[in-house]
Every structure is written in structure tokens, then in C-alpha cells.
Amino acid sequence: ERLTFDVDVSRTDIMIPDPQPRRSIEQATLEEKLTKEAEFMEKEKLMKPLAIRVTKILRSQGLLALGAENLNFGVGEDGKERTSSLKFRSNNTGEQSNYQLSWSQLSEITKCLRVRSLLPSSISVTDQENISKHAAWRWFYLLGNSRLHHLAMGEMVKLIVSNSQRQVSGVESNKLIIYSAHDSTLIGLICALHLEKPSLWPEYGSYLKIELFEQSFEDASGYDKQYFLRFSLNDKLLKSMWGSEFAGLQREFVPLNELKDFLDR
Numbered sequence: 001e002r003l004t005f006d007v008d009v010s011r012t013d014i015m016i017p018d019p020q021p022r023r024s025i026e027q028a029t030l031e032e033k034l035t036k037e038a039e040f041m042e043k044e045k046l047m048k049p050l051a052i053r054v055t056k057i058l059r060s061q062g063l064l065a066l067g068a069e070n071l072n073f074g075v076g077e078d079g080k081e082r083t084s085s086l087k088f089r090s091n092n093t094g095e096q097s098n099y100q101l102s103w104s105q106l107s108e109i110t111k112c113l114r115v116r117s118l119l120p121s122s123i124s125v126t127d128q129e130n131i132s133k134h135a136a137w138r139w140f141y142l143l144g145n146s147r148l149h150h151l152a153m154g155e156m157v158k159l160i161v162s163n164s165q166r167q168v169s170g171v172e173s174n175k176l177i178i179y180s181a182h183d184s185t186l187i188g189l190i191c192a193l194h195l196e197k198p199s200l201w202p203e204y205g206s207y208l209k210i211e212l213f214e215q216s217f218e219d220a221s222g223y224d225k226q227y228f229l230r231f232s233l234n235d236k237l238l239k240s241m242w243g244s245e246f247a248g249l250q251r252e253f254v255p256l257n258e259l260k261d262f263l264d265r
Contacts, residue, residue: 017075017143017149017152017153017156017184017185017187017188023151024151026151027148027151027152030145030147030148030151031075031076031142031148034076034141034142034145034148035076035142039141040138040141040142043134043137047103047130047134048100050127050130050131050134051100051101051103051106051131052098052099052100054106054110054123054127054131055099055100055101055106057120057122057123058101058109058120061120063109063113063120064101064109068101068105069099069101071102071105075138075139075142075143075148075152075184076138076139076142077102077103077104103131103134103135103138104135104184106131106135107131107132107135107136107201110123110127110128110131110132111128111132111201114128115204129200132200132201133199133200133201135201136187136198136199136200136201139184139187139188139201140187140190140191140197143187143188143191143192144191144197149188149191149192150192152188152192153188153189153191153192154192156179156185156188156189156192157189157192157193157259159179160179160210161256161259161260163177164210164212164227164229164256164259165256165260167212168212168214168227168256181208183201183202183204183206186202186206186207186208186233187201187202189208190208190233190238193231193240193242193254194240194241194242195231195233195238195239195240195241196238196239196240196250198233202233202234203234206233206234207233207234208231208232208233209231209232209233209235210229210230210231211229211230211231211232212227212228212229212256213227213228213229213230213253214226214227215227215228226255226257227255227256227257228253228254228255228256229253229254229256229259230252230253230254231254237252239251239252240252240254242254242258242259243258
């Protein structure tokens with residue numbers, strides 16, 4: 001039997017989690033501050049030669065459009081260091097060897113080339129995978145900050161939790177709600193919901209499934225019900241550390257009432 005669903009597209013004017021410009025000065029300032037942390041800078045320094053080499057190959061083979069270096073792809077990629085890199089290149093000093101595209105650009109471009117069997121032979125599959133891993137690591141590192149993922153993803157998490165509560169209370173009758181999202185949105189949600197983090201950037205067509213469960217039980221006061229959410233990425237279960245960070249516990253089912261504090265912030 002074929003089923004039909006109404007899809008609400010009225011919210012598509014909201015870009016989450018990486019609007020340009022940022023919604024608040026606090027978010028932009030915090031992103032820049034996090035990119036100056038020792039762990040982040042050390043990893044960036046380690047990976048920079050790969051970014052420079054691959055950028056040079058892509059440019060030398062005519063695979064970059066004019067103005068590609070002027071694009072920003074979101075969280076952590078529009079700070080002073082990147083701006084300085086662009087100014088350095090635009091000075092026409094002849095010293096362009098240190099210029100690199102943003103990691104999100106490198107990941108997106110090399111992935112597209114790879115799936116179409118167009119990846120230059122001088123860029124190995126291992127190179128492409130390392131680029132994808134580092135791009136994902138950067139986003140997970142930055143959005144793993146509790147304040148940043150609240151600023152970036154709070155609105156969407158509140159919507160998801162609110163719709164779950166509406167379902168429980170009987171106000172929401174739809175059995176399936178679909179949210180259109182970018183791959184970066186999935187990373188933001190994974191961080192905001194304190195879920196296990198995959199090592200690679202989400203593949204094309206990836207989806208985060210959020211299931212609402214009801215459990216009936218009996219206690220001294222009679223029968224009652226409790227509700228839980230369970231999460232999976234591309235049907236792979238992601239356990240959550242929501243509310244249990246200090247205990248180090250990962251849970252398959254997260255009580256809905258524990259997520260309600262997102263609505264109260």
C-alpha cells in the first residue's frame with residue numbers, strides 16, 4: 001500500500017547550524033576562541049601539509065572555479081587565520097605555497113571527484129579519507145562545546161523535543177515528522193544530543209532517525225507511562241551520554257523528560 005505524507009517546507013529559510021553571518025556575536029567569538037585551543041591548533045598544524053598539497057593539485061589541474069577561495073563553509077572556517085590566508089594569496093607575492101582551501105571544501109570536492117572516479121592520481125584514496133576524517137573531527141571538536149552547540153543547534157533540538165512532547169500529549173497526530181537537513185546539521189544534532197560520534201563525515205543521503213518509545217509500568221499509585229527517545233544514523237544505533245557525562249554512561253534510550261531542559265534554557 002502506498003502511503004502519502006504532507007511535508008511542511010515553511011521552515012526552510014532557517015539555516016542550521018552554519019548560517020552566514022552568524023546569528024550572534026557570541027557564536028562567532030566562541031568559534032574563534034575554540035580554534036585557538038592547543039589541541040585544535042596542534043591537529044591543524046599536523047594536517048596542514050595535506051591541505052596545501054591537495055589544494056595545489058586541484059588548482060593545477062583546473063578543478064577549481066574562479067573565486068573558490070572566497071567561499072565559507074561554516075563553523076570554524078571564517079576566522080582571522082583563514083582571512084589572513086586569503087589576503088596573503090591576493091597580494092600576488094608569488095608565494096602561494098601556503099594557501100589552502102577550507103577543510104569542508106576539500107572534503108566536499110575530493111569526495112565528489114572520488115565517487116565519480118575523477119580523483120587525480122596524485123591524490124590517493126587514503127588522502128581523501130584523511131581529509132574527510134579531519135573535516136568531521138573539526139566540526140565535532142567545535143560543536144562538541146556545550147555552549148556552542150546550544151547556540152548553533154538549540155532551536156532545532158527544542159523543535160524536535162517539543163514535537164515529541166506534543167505527540168505524547170496527543171496534540172500532534174502525525175506518526176512521522178521529516179526534517180530536511182544538511183550533513184552539517186546531522187553533525188550539529190549528534191553533538192547537541194550527546195550521541196556517539198562517527199569518525200567520518202556523514203555520507204550523501206545520510207539520515208538521523210529519532211524514535212519515540214512508550215513504556216507502561218505499575219507502581220504503588222497505579223499504572224503510569226514513561227517516554228524515551230532512541231537515535232540512529234543510517235540505521236546504526238547511536239547511544240547517548242545525555243545527562244550522564246560525569247558517570248560515563250552511554251544509553252540506548254534517553255528519557256524524554258530529561259531532554260526537556262532544552263526547552264527551559
